Amino acid sequence: MVASFTLSIAGCRVDNELDSVSKDLSTYTLNLDFDSSTNILSGAESFDYINSNDNTLKTLEFHLYPNAFRGDAKYRPVSTLTSDRAYPNGFSEGKIDIKSVSVDDKNIPVEIGGDDQNMLIVALAEELYPGDKVNVQIEFESLLPNCNHRYGYGQNTYNFGNFYPILSKYEQGNYKRDNYGANGDPFYSDMSNYNVTITCDDDFVLASTGNQLFTSSQNGKTTTTISAKAVRDFAFVLSKKFSVITQTAGKTTVKYYYYDDDNAQQSLQAGIDALNTFSNLFGEYPYETYSIVKTNFVHGGMEYPNLVYISDGCEKYEDYINVIVHETAHQWWYNLVGSNACEYAWMDEGLTEFSTLLFYRYNQEKYPKDTRESLNASLSSFLLFSDVCKSVYGKFDSSMSRNVNDFASDMEYTYITYVEGVLFFDNLEENVGEKNFIKALKHYFKKNKFQIAKPEDMISSFEIITKRDMQSFFNSWITGKVILQQCK
Numbered sequence: 362m363v364a365s366f367t368l369s370i371a372g373c374r375v376d377n378e379l380d381s382v383s384k385d386l387s388t389y390t391l392n393l394d395f396d397s398s399t400n401i402l403s404g405a406e407s408f409d410y411i412n413s414n415d416n417t418l419k420t421l422e423f424h425l426y427p428n429a430f431r432g433d434a435k436y437r438p439v440s441t442l443t444s445d446r447a448y449p450n451g452f453s454e455g456k457i458d459i460k461s462v463s464v465d466d467k468n469i470p471v472e473i474g475g476d477d478q479n480m481l482i483v484a485l486a487e488e489l490y491p492g493d494k495v496n497v498q499i500e501f502e503s504l505l506p507n508c509n510h511r512y513g514y515g516q517n518t519y520n521f522g523n524f525y526p527i528l529s530k531y532e533q534g535n536y537k538r539d540n541y542g543a544n545g546d547p548f549y550s551d552m553s554n555y556n557v558t559i560t561c562d563d564d565f566v567l568a569s570t571g572n573q574l575f576t577s578s579q580n581g582k583t584t585t586t587i588s589a590k591a592v593r594d595f596a597f598v599l600s601k602k603f604s605v606i607t608q609t610a611g612k613t614t615v616k617y618y619y620y621d622d623d624n625a626q627q628s629l630q631a632g633i634d635a636l637n638t639f640s641n642l643f644g645e646y647p648y649e650t651y652s653i654v655k656t657n658f659v660h661g662g663m664e665y666p667n668l669v670y671i672s673d674g675c676e677k678y679e680d681y682i683n684v685i686v687h688e689t690a691h692q693w694w695y696n697l698v699g700s701n702a703c704e705y706a707w708m709d710e711g712l713t714e715f716s717t718l719l720f721y722r723y724n725q726e727k728y729p730k731d732t733r734e735s736l737n738a739s740l741s742s743f744l745l746f747s748d749v750c751k752s753v754y755g756k757f758d759s760s761m762s763r764n765v766n767d768f769a770s771d772m773e774y775t776y777i778t779y780v781e782g783v784l785f786f787d788n789l790e791e792n793v794g795e796k797n798f799i800k801a802l803k804h805y806f807k808k809n810k811f812q813i814a815k816p817e818d819m820i821s822s823f824e825i826i827t828k829r830d831m832q833s834f835f836n837s838w839i840t841g842k843v844i845l846q847q848c849k
């Protein structure tokens with residue numbers, strides 16, 4: 362039976378694009394232990410890094426996002442507007458302490474830098490040339506705040522998003538050190554592989570990125586072993602109250618984790634319908650798992666690879682469904698096609714908002730929604746916002762490509778990135794026609810899958826499909842020169 366064995370292996374290799382993509386990626390091995398009596402996560406991280414830059418590196422820099430939850434943090438992920446809802450029991454501190462660092466088995470001093478104790482700087486003993494490999498081991502202990510946020514716990518869930526030291530992007534001779542403030546999702550990372558074990562009380566239910574391979578129990582604690590190939594980040598959520606329902610969509614097992622939802626089956630179905638719709642429209646979702654997770658979360662939702670938070674704070678069920686669809690679209694525009702969400706947030710948020718409208722357009726019967734009416738409402742609210750800004754500040758800047766921390770407020774960020782973003786993609790579709798628009802997005806997805814796309818990559822896909830110069834059209838929106846007015 363050797364022949365058929367060989368054939369099936371060969372078949373696997375052809376079928377599984379994740380296996381072939383993952384071969385050239387760096388790998389994080391995380392061994393994590395969560396103690397719910399102290400809310401401390403102890404972690405041992407081993408990072409096998411392959412220098413994929415064209416530059417020779419002397420250091421590696423890692424983001425320490427949990428430090429933005431410190432009591433004396435200069436930049437805070439929680440804005441004053443959302444503070445009461447994020448901290449219903451009053452302020453609670455979160456942080457990450459780095460216990461030790463070693464490079465290729467040699468201990469080195471721990472060096473914390475950045476504007477706000479937000480970067481771990483690892484000096485390499487020898488210069489790392491393009492294509493070279495190095496192993497970095499980091500021991501850390503992080504405190505989870507009582508905060509309904511990406512990283513924090515609430516009444517029902519313990520959310521571990523952006524919780525471990527993750528390599529910063531190296532661009533034009535520098536590491537990106539964007540601070541973790543309240544505007545947007547200021548995260549930007551390359552695809553990597555993850556081998557993770559999570560140990561916690563055995564009455565916790567675990568939702569995570571990747572494939573949960575097996576579990577073992579000892580002394581009231583359960584250890585789960587997880588593997589994730591070619592993902593941009595790793596996140597997990599724990600709850601003692603989770604119910605889980607599961608259904609398959611193609612080769613993907615879709616799971617819905619929830620603690621109170623009278624329409625649980627319908628919520629799961631919305632995720633499956635979104636996954637199928639976007640697979641058909643843009644290109645196939647290549648992973649074996651997708652988890653939709655109800656969480657204590659101050660905003661509507663949050664995207665991670667293979668896993669999304671859906672806030673239990675949505676007032677209307679139709680909004681809850683809308684968030685499921687939006688976060689599912691991010692699996693294409695954030696995870697599979699990455700972009701710099703700190704500089705060009707419109708590339709993922711604007712396109713994700715418009716993809717959500719496409720979902721309703723292509724599923725009219727099952728999910729009736731007047732998408733033209735919602736675009737008109739977006740335009741009205743955008744014009745109102747710009748009028749208010751003009752009367753208060755005497756000017757209004759509608760340029761879309763700006764650093765997240767350069768927006769005056771979370772509200773300005775939201776109007777420019779989501780609302781103007783969705784109007785931009787609507788105008789783009791009108792300009793090139795529906796057929797070309799979808800063809801160009803398919804092209805953009807195929808060309809940039811597992812990579813980081815820049816605005817010029819998106820422009821190029823539209824130019825290739827339409828055979829037209831699209832630069833000035835994109836520029837008029839990106840630089841804020843386009844004049845918007847209410848349809849009569």
Ligand SMILES: [Zn+2]
Pocket residue numbers: 687691710713
């Ligand atoms: Zn989003």
